[in-house]
Amino acid sequence: MTDCLFCKIVAGEVPADIVAQTEETVAFRDIAPQAPTHVLVVPRAHHEDVGALASAEPALLGRLFAAAADVARIEGLDGGYRLLTNTGRDAGQTVSHVHVHVLGGRPLGALA
């Protein structure tokens, strides 16, 4: 996808603070953190949202969440963490390349 921000980060065309990588995933710090740790984990391959990824490559969806759990371990989120994936307009998805938010480092409160 030529005009996708997260494809450009994966390709190294847009700089990002990368915290972990696998052959299939890249994890980088969110530019506007909502918690002391706020990392985005994306597949290198472009899929619009979690539903599209689940349809196209369900096993990769599992590995994406495994990569997110690895980030939580690397970041030392021993007190717990939240994995979040917004899908579509009503959820406020602003980048149409599936991504898992890894949030932690303080009590996160109840889900709104």
Ligand code: 5GP
């Ligand atoms: P969404 O709102 O789609 O669930 O999440 C998109 C996230 O991408 C937001 O939390 C936003 O702060 C983050 N973001 C937007 N532009 C950039 C950028 O250029 N670099 C990084 N690292 N994060 C970004």
Ligand code: ZN
């Ligand atoms: Zn993309």
